[in-house]
């Protein structure tokens with residue numbers, strides 16, 4: 001059998017279903033790969049070998065008993081450490097949750113288990129999903145398999161790096177401002193942010209509740225669609241979950257891979273293709289636009305004039321929501337507690353715990369958000385940002401009256417060297433310049449590898465109207481069918 005870790009999820013599931021390999025064998029191959037490379041990549045914060053092998057054995061038993069297996073049964077998956085996993089450590093990349101073992105599974109993880117996928121472990125991330133490089137993890141950075149001295153993107157750099165390093169064929173991320181798509185772009189993998197409310201936030205440690213969206217990461221568009229289908233759909237435990245079935249993203253990916261794009265109208269977003277993007281990124285993007293046109297798509301330029309205010313609006317809304325959400329980490333209920341020696345007041349213990357437990361970026365956001373929400377400033381900052389959010393939504397609505405989907409590069413630049421942007425928060429924030437508008441609107445967005453610039457991957461972003469997630473998969477699969485997939489140098 002050729003190397004199981006090089007296969008797509010679709011291929012692995014086929015072999016398991018056909019009895020040509022076992023889920024245990026597949027799991028062992030991936031655990032061995034993790035043991036061989038993860039000391040250099042550091043994609044994982046926790047590897048659950050025992051749990052994974054037990055879950056795999058159960059799949060093999062079910063198959064032997066003649067039970068019908070789902071389309072991803074026996075396929076390993078790596079889960080971003082932002083989702084609760086029953087009995088398995090969940091840290092959100094923060095010291096404040098070190099050692100916390102949640103008493104329950106998030107809905108996403110529950111659905112992964114029900115589908116017979118095998119959870120390998122929890123992946124590294126920027127603390128509380130705040131960052132674009134995974135350098136803000138309290139447990140040290142993840143390294144990009146394309147060049148170990150470079151960042152794998154963030155905040156879900158661990159999930160993306162696990163895919164690119166062949167440690168897992170599937171992974172889960174969460175996208176508040178780009179944290180699935182941007183790591184996908186800079187690691188040459190596929191990352192999809194579903195429609196907000198299309199995937200459940202139950203058991204997702206909250207950063208910015210009106211933006212947070214869990215979603216699939218994979219090495220191919222079809223694999224991402226299969227994973228999306230498994231994790232998506234209505235969840236009564238999440239009050240913002242959309243009570244509708246998942247659009248048929250799998251059929252759309254299959255159609256795109258073979259059917260071309262005749263009759264599909266795509267809009268290049270003028271505001272996301274001008275200033276700010278590296279020439280190498282723009283060159284790869286332009287070549288892909290030509291490829292999309294050859295596939296039959298009708299391509300026009302579209303203006304979304306308010307997108308230029310998306311970054312400042314996001315950096316008021318997201319910190320505001322985080323300042324409220326993170327108030328629950330008080331040293332009483334979860335994880336870390338500092339200074340509880342019997343002589344200190346509750347307030348002192350809380351303050352010592354938060355001082356020791358949160359890193360500098362998280363503290364910066366809490367302070368910014370508390371300020372933006374304070375009386376007297378609320379209207380000028382938070383209120384104003386919400387108005388900008390409405391204008392951005394109107395830009396999307398107007399654009400989708402003209403075109404079926406919008407396209408842009410996913411990120412302005414390729415993977416940068418570790419340490420290059422940590423001294424200036426604004427330089428780090430710029431990594432999400434092109435991904436943030438979609439989050440403010442709530443629609444779906446996907447990043448698909450579209451070429452290389454100086455030997456490093458470039459991603460193309462496709463944005464669709466809310467609940468038209470299938471449309472972006474069709475375009476992504478069509479592009480993938482002509483540009484192919486990208487393999488990093490051997491580790």
Ligand code: GLN
Nearest residue numbers: 129130131176177178179
């Ligand atoms: N990089 C952005 C931020 O720091 C987005 C992060 C995310 O999507 N979780 O907030």
